[in-house]
Amino acid sequence: SQTIHQWPATLVQPVGSPLSLECTVEGTSNPNLYWYRQAAGRGLQLLFYSVGIGQISSEVPQNLSASRPQDRQFILSSKKLLLSDSGFYLCAWSAAPNYGYTFGSGTRLTVV
């Protein structure tokens, strides 16, 4: 069966520090991978998606970047965090579009 792993679960980082969040998927190949963010009081905002290794599409201009170094690995990064980067970050994968996404358990990022 397919599983998705996302870590860490919580993270507190100072402003200006770098960020690296990792997501891996098991039990499937060539999945579509996604990064979403849920800011306080808001819905899920699509940040990046990837349909294959090295292919990244950005949905919103921001302080973040994404990379897909391997088929089932998706990384969210920042060189210098801003206070506004705080939020709940979710990784998701999709293989069959009619089933939507399967989400990871999320990372609560607090930038102080």
Add this chain to the structure above:
Amino acid sequence: DQQVKQNSPSLSVQEGRISILNCDYTNSMFDYFLWYKKYPAEGPTFLISISSIKDKNEDGRFTVFLNKSAKHLSLHIVPSQPGDSAVYFCAARENFNKFYFGSGTKLNVKP
């Protein structure tokens, strides 16, 4: 500009009664709609979906209704149970790669 809106941030319902969660969208090109359920500090989990060619889909206690002319989607939970208390997100698909989510409705089912 949000293409998918959930205008009720919260809803409180008595156990055993019906819960109705609403969702409105603006993009007539959306062809697939889903509802997700989310508990605190967890990722959303898929609940039920509906294609734009249908107007109703039922799965146990959960029924999703789609009114394309009104661009309106609703989720009915009957009967509501305390374990249904969570945040519910509706989502709409524009193409294979993109789903747009509403801001969520927090459902509280009182025992």
